[in-house]
Amino acid sequence: MTDAVASAQHLFAEQYGRRPAGVWSAPGRVNLIGEHTDYNDGFVFPFAIDRRTTVALGDRDDRVVRVSSTFSPETIEVHLDALTPDAVSGWAAYPLGVVWALGESGADLAHVRGVDLHIDSDVPVGAGLSSSAAIECAVALALDEHWGLGFDRPTLAKIGRLAENRVVGAPTGIMDQSASLLGEADAAVFLDCRSLDTDVIPLGFTEAGLSLLVIDTRVSHAHATGGYAARRASCEAGAAALGAESLREVRVDDLDRARDLLDDETFRRVRHVVTENQRVLDTVRTLREQGPGAIGPLLDASHVSMRDDFEISVPELDLAVETAQANGAIGARMTGGGFGGAAIALVIDDLVPVIARKVVEAFAEHGFREPGVFTVHAAEGARRDA
Structure with a gap:
């Protein structure tokens, strides 16, 4: 077990009083070259970095989703039936925006149980290393696997982008989420933002x-x-x-x-x-x-x-x-x-x-x-x- 996993499990237990059901993580990214080309249907060449956001997840017996994090004292909760783009703001718009975007992208969330999420990260915030996409992708992968939704990674990247565009209100492209979900060691993701074809170089x-x-x-x-x-x-x-x-x-x-x-x-x-x-x-x-x-x-x-x-x-x-x-x-x-x-x-x-x-x-x-x-x-x- 890595230190990050042990820390995530400990922080979740401290916050919610029980052990999590699982721990997922996603990296920030550096864009080696290709800036402001993504939303112009162009080419980008980012890679995932060895700085990660970790999400610990635990089941609930109702339909409430709660999110907490080490970078905010707030614990935010929202009922799945009341989740809209306008229902959340601030840092919680990133993880809860993903929950909304999963439903908008075809996931049947009518019968899933709620979850508690605790988020920790060593991706610097505001540094241009896509701390936001790291949150979105860690949460998207965690919920996709935990709820058995069956989305592939390119679709999860689109879900992260939808959350950022519609819920956070940032008009970004799909580069950051693609790098965070598709990255490999000592390689970068050559992404055609029009076709969404990727090649790991x-x-x-x-x-x-x-x-x-x-x-x-x-x-x-x-x-x-x-x-x-x-x-x-x-x-x-x-x-x-x-x-x-x-x-x-x-x-x-x-x-x-x-x-x-x-x-x-x-x-x-x-x-x-x-x-x-x-x-x-x-x-x-x-x-x-x-x-x-x-x-x-x-x-x-x-x-x-x-x-x-x-x-x-x-x-x-x-x-x-x-x-x-x-x-x-x-x-x-x-x-x-x-x-x-x-x-x-x-x-x-x-x-x-x-x-x-x-x-x-x-x-x-x-x-x-x-x-x-x-x-x-x-x-x-x-x-x-x-």
């Missing part, structure tokens, strides 16, 4: 002596706030003006025409998505043909595009990227939705402590809050642990 970081360094700026972001939604609306407006169903249909060769048709801001939003899609394809090809040591320029170019064209970076993210690059990183970029969160840097193992120290020093010199700096490894997706 070996990364080869371990064999190449490389680590992925995460620099959590501790500048919190929230997808449900205006900046993310405004970018999505801009992308949709750009696609419509170009006569495209989505920006997936727009190619790099089309950008000269787009410049003539669109205002400057919309054009730059479109240019980011179109070139980022190409960078994802180029990253997968480069990994296969040359190995991970050759993908650095693509990571660097992605950051420039997000900083200048999509305008979702912040000074802390730019400083993290620039400091990593100046001290020997193979490549670096911000990751996640933007407006805060984390940057990532692909680093030779021996340089990890050097770059970590330099980043912390640079933040201190600029008067920024001390960042969290740690390595992550590509890890297995959601699973039952006990």
Whole structure:
């Protein structure tokens, strides 16, 4: 039994006065490349990380679902017959939104018994590592197995997205849930967000002596706030003006025409998505043909595009990227939705402590809050642990 499982069982017993029936977990994710392409029917290339959210579950003899967690003093409960998108808010919208989304997706919840859930996590919140999807996917897998619903993992990913879109109110795509449910060790999930076809691609970081360094700026972001939604609306407006169903249909060769048709801001939003899609394809090809040591320029170019064209970076993210690059990183970029969160840097193992120290020093010199700096490894997706 792992420490995380033992802790989950103990915390559940402390909260509810009995042992849980089972324990499930799901990881956060890092998006190696492919930002804001998912809701534009494009390509993304995330991987599950070795930071996980754990859900301990126990049966009830009524139809109430209760949720508690180590990151909130509240215990929230709702009757299954009264669960609607408007019935919950705050952190509980993530797990309870999944319960609602299961019913909306064809699960017959009319005869299931309620459950108690206790959630624990070591995925940093607000860092762009998808702590929200980790909750959604752990809860979705737990309830699917416990209630015998029979959904496959791609469908559970859609259920997590539905919960986040309709109950939480964040207009996100399906990338995060796909990575959390489909991830494998030392591999990333190449996802076509239009067809939802996936291909698990070996990364080869371990064999190449490389680590992925995460620099959590501790500048919190929230997808449900205006900046993310405004970018999505801009992308949709750009696609419509170009006569495209989505920006997936727009190619790099089309950008000269787009410049003539669109205002400057919309054009730059479109240019980011179109070139980022190409960078994802180029990253997968480069990994296969040359190995991970050759993908650095693509990571660097992605950051420039997000900083200048999509305008979702912040000074802390730019400083993290620039400091990593100046001290020997193979490549670096911000990751996640933007407006805060984390940057990532692909680093030779021996340089990890050097770059970590330099980043912390640079933040201190600029008067920024001390960042969290740690390595992550590509890890297995959601699973039952006990």
